[in-house]
Amino acid sequence: MEIATSGQELRRMTKALKRPMVLVPTMGALHAGHLALIAKAREVAGPHGTTAVSIFVNPIQFDRASDLAAYPRPLEDDLRACEAAGADLVFAPDAASMYAPDRSVTVTESLLSRGLCGAARPGHFDGVCTVVLKLFLLSGCEAAVFGEKDFQQLAVIRRMVRDLDLPVEIVAHPTVREPDGLAMSSRNVRLSPEQRAAAPAIRRALLQVAETSSTAAEACATARAIIEASGHARIDYLEMVDAETLQPVERVTSPALLAAAVFYGDVRLIDHIRIEP
Ligand code: AMP
Numbered sequence: 001m002e003i004a005t006s007g008q009e010l011r012r013m014t015k016a017l018k019r020p021m022v023l024v025p026t027m028g029a030l031h032a033g034h035l036a037l038i039a040k041a042r043e044v045a046g047p048h049g050t051t052a053v054s055i056f057v058n059p060i061q062f063d064r065a066s067d068l069a070a071y072p073r074p075l076e077d078d079l080r081a082c083e084a085a086g087a088d089l090v091f092a093p094d095a096a097s098m099y100a101p102d103r104s105v106t107v108t109e110s111l112l113s114r115g116l117c118g119a120a121r122p123g124h125f126d127g128v129c130t131v132v133l134k135l136f137l138l139s140g141c142e143a144a145v146f147g148e149k150d151f152q153q154l155a156v157i158r159r160m161v162r163d164l165d166l167p168v169e170i171v172a173h174p175t176v177r178e179p180d181g182l183a184m185s186s187r188n189v190r191l192s193p194e195q196r197a198a199a200p201a202i203r204r205a206l207l208q209v210a211e212t213s214s215t216a217a218e219a220c221a222t223a224r225a226i227i228e229a230s231g232h233a234r235i236d237y238l239e240m241v242d243a244e245t246l247q248p249v250e251r252v253t254s255p256a257l258l259a260a261a262v263f264y265g266d267v268r269l270i271d272h273i274r275i276e277p
Pocket of ligand 1: 026027028033034037145146147148149150173175176177183184185186
């Protein structure tokens with residue numbers, strides 16, 4: 001497995017690598033969800049292609065300095081995990097090599113990124129689009145794998161690829177969960193034992209609502225009650241949106257998503273469920 005630590009180095013290395021190259025962008029602290037994305041990338045790359053993983057805690061997508069500072073960075077473990085998962089190349093730059101101190105160009109998606117996490121975390125999706133475009137350009141990947149857990153991110157990136165004619169195929173992978181239903185996240189390790197025990201309530205609430213509720217207001221009230229009853233939770237948002245446009249809906253007349261962002265202490269977790277009409 002090769003390791004590049006600057007964009008220049010990555011560009012040099014990728015010239016000699018076999019195509020197609022499939023990239024898995026991550027912020028590290030890899031868990032089984034990331035590893036499933038790497039396995040998917042291997043499959044898409046085929047027997048002769050290249051699987052690349054980027055590990056970069058992108059400072060410009062964080063809206064809270066405390067979240068950025070507390071983000072776990074176990075790089076040695078991550079490199080071992082990438083190698084074991086069959087990655088051919090890891091790109092692990094530092095922030096100084098990714099961003100000039102006077103950088104002044106940002107990619108903005110202005111529709112799908114307005115609500116949900118975009119509203120709760122100002123500037124977040126500008127940071128995501130900017131870094132993902134840079135990663136695509138530096139790696140020259142033909143395809144990239146993203147998790148459905150971050151469904152708004154996936155929608156925003158697909159829109160960026162469409163609107164900027166980027167020659168990259170976007171491949172989605174379903175959310176990977178802990179046995180108790182909690183969506184795997186690099187932030188889960190920061191939960192206290194009590195918060196960790198309470199957090200599966202998010203998934204339980206979404207599952208229950210998907211089966212029972214008819215209107216968005218009812219669905220959100222039911223989910224809120226279940227999550228709050230389990231304790232330790234502060235709900236950031238609970239919202240029902242159209243699965244395609246991500247605009248709020250009042251009832252499910254076409255495929256919809258019920259999406260939740262919940263704080264446990266300082267740790268913000270997201271999850272969602274798809275609801276068919
Ligand atoms: P992150 O390191 O959190 O930026 O995530 C990197 C990629 O892994 C993104 O495409 C995420 O959507 C994806 N991902 C994170 N957690 C999961 C999960 N539990 N299941 C599937 N994909 C995930």
